[in-house]
């Protein structure tokens with residue numbers, strides 16, 4: 001970082017101290033996150049900035065400063081924000097010095113930001129996804145007593161590397177590898193609110209991973225809207241498979257995961273990289289969205305049913321014990337009963353370990369929102385229930401297939417329900433409970449999986 005106060009951290013520290021003096025105590029802050037892993041990682045940066053500036057972390061929204069990192073991928077995410085705002089407003093009436101900041105994807109929607117500006121006067125600060133690194137400067141401006149601060153950019157200007165970060169857990173971290181998305185799936189708002197795809201430089205990613213490893217991190221989650229297209233447009237282009245290998249080679253890193261894979265860009269080189277690197281977790285999240293080739297075309301997904309099935313077969317042939325999970329949207333415009341049956345067919349054939357199922361939600365500005373033949377609510381609800389039933393039935397049948405095996409688990413914490421037991425996560429993302437104490441937290445241990453209970457195992461450390 002340049003010696004000048006480029007990020008405005010010094011200025012933020014001074015303004016935080018002054019704010020604390022007005023309150024008569026050290027100010028507290030709480031960052032609330034909606035949405036995906038990408039937002040979760042952004043929130044670690046927001047909290048990192050706040051702690052470095054002198055705030056203390058608060059457990060809930062009674063904090064002096066509340067930052068809400070919003071999501072807008074489906075309408076219910078937007079509704080959730082407005083629910084929170086009502087509550088925050090009544091808290092601010094009791095505590096007029098309280099500060100409320102909003103950021104994230106929903107603020108990138110001009111209509112929503114405008115609504116906040118005109119109808120929610122108690123909101124102090126609004127910024128977006130492209131200018132997250134301006135947070136220290138903008139918060140300092142607000143605390144310095146200027147008016148409300150609204151700064152929104154419609155496109156990104158730079159990838160800024162050096163924001164402080166506060167990890168949620170000491171032993172695991174997300175690492176951004178790319179930002180934005182170029183795919184323009186016709187239902188999806190992400191390309192509009194996160195911008196075009198930009199990859200971080202390989203050196204910067206590896207530097208961050210090395211620093212994390214030095215700081216005690218053993219599990220890395222590589223994050224991008226479409227990790228499989230990583231590296232395009234870089235000065236020296238690199239493939240995702242190559243990046244994955246290099247991340248695996250970092251000493252101290254024991255597990256590597258990644259999110260999200262677009263089926264159209266998943267290369268054989270990547271399948272080989274997964275197969276040949278023990279550190280890569282045996283779990284692949286591979287959004288299907290629909291099993292109907294006709295709907296996939298309307299979704300602009302650029303693969304068809306047969307292509308998806310063939311891909312999962314190639315993956316399973318190379319890595320037989322991999323766990324496949326997916327995202328499915330029900331009720332995309334024009335979806336007929338036959339189209340929906342195709343989705344059920346893919347679910348039956350691939351036998352996902354689990355699936356996130358969503359009811360199609362029209363997003364203003366996306367092509368699908370303007371398509372004719374929006375499917376009636378009752379029909380969507382009925383299909384959604386059938387899909388959920390099938391997904392759960394197959395998930396239940398598949399769970400337990402590793403009973404009897406000894407597998408490594410990363411211990412995440414004490415088992416809240418049973419004293420004397422800890423909870424660990426297997427490479428395939430399934431949980432196992434076994435006898436142990438707090439000293440195991442953050443370690444990877446071999447566990448004998450003795451029985452399955454619903455979707456988790458009971459085991460014993462070997």
Ligand code: 5AD
Pocket residue numbers: 073074187188189287289327328329358359360361362363
């Ligand atoms: N409606 C419903 N689900 C959506 N998703 C993205 N956009 C929409 C939408 N408009 C789902 C997709 C994606 C996941 C993150 O959210 O399944 O993979």
Ligand code: SF4
Pocket residue numbers: 181182183184185188189190191225226262
């Ligand atoms: Fe949205 Fe498609 Fe990009 Fe995923 S790949 S973020 S669904 S546009």
